[in-house]
Amino acid sequence: MNTITHALLPVLGVYLYRKLKSHEALSLKTYMMIALAGATPDLLNPHFILEARLSSWSHSVFGLLGFSLVVLILSKLKSTKLDFNCGWILISAYVLHLFCDAIAGGITFFYPANSLVIGDYYVSAVWWIPIDVAFFLWVYFIWRYPRLRVGARKRA
Template sequence: MNTVTHALIPVICVRLAARRPPWLGRWGLVLIGVAGALPDLLTPHLSLESRMASWSHGIPCWLLFSSILVAISLMKRGRFHLALALCLSAAYLLHMACDVISGGVNLLYPFGDWVIGEYWVDPSWWIPLDVVCILLCYLLFRIIPGLAGRKAAEPNED
């Protein structure tokens, strides 16, 4: 899948699951999107073969990333909530799960070989998935809140 899809899917999931929890803060959704795209940002690749040799697409890198997030949340208790750290970790893991269904990844690289995955999501669907994710974000973040604001502003005719 494309990096846009990897960034937007966890943002959409958080928005649908929690709307806007207080621990999310001002930049929480942006951080979740970056965490979802992070494996591709750390080691960009243009082919499936290069993804199989990507250290950022494996469980060891995810564990390191998650450990750093939890450590930061414990050190900055009031400023970086543990729930946000867990969402960022889940966004990173969701990226790897999406890559499993769109060609596969080597989950133990660089320490071993455990290649898992299939082309359940054909590459011809990657651009349409980007468009769907962008439109869904527009719906969730602009249209629905706008309709709710308009409905709240209407005078009550009782």
């Protein structure tokens, strides 16, 4: 799948979860961090063809562990404003990226230790651009029309 989907899917997931549970809205900065975390594997090791993704350390358990370690350490430092719960959301966004790539062509989850491909083309490449457009429009309308947001005040 494309980087747009990887960035917006976790944002929408967290947004919908918080809306269903009647939680307060997260800040735009937090949603941007979630989007960045979802796109991180592609940003760390960019690829344009499937074969490049299959030899990408950032799409493996080792990339996931490295990212998780950095996020959890940052969440424990008092000098950062990243709290522990947000850290787990960021790690989940990374995991969701790997899952999406696994169902859209596969990943080598244990690369470079093992070249076994996990996953297949369960979501055809034909659908990738329409999915990107749908997610982009969904996020646009959520932020364009504040009354749709979690915790938005109702007009009297």
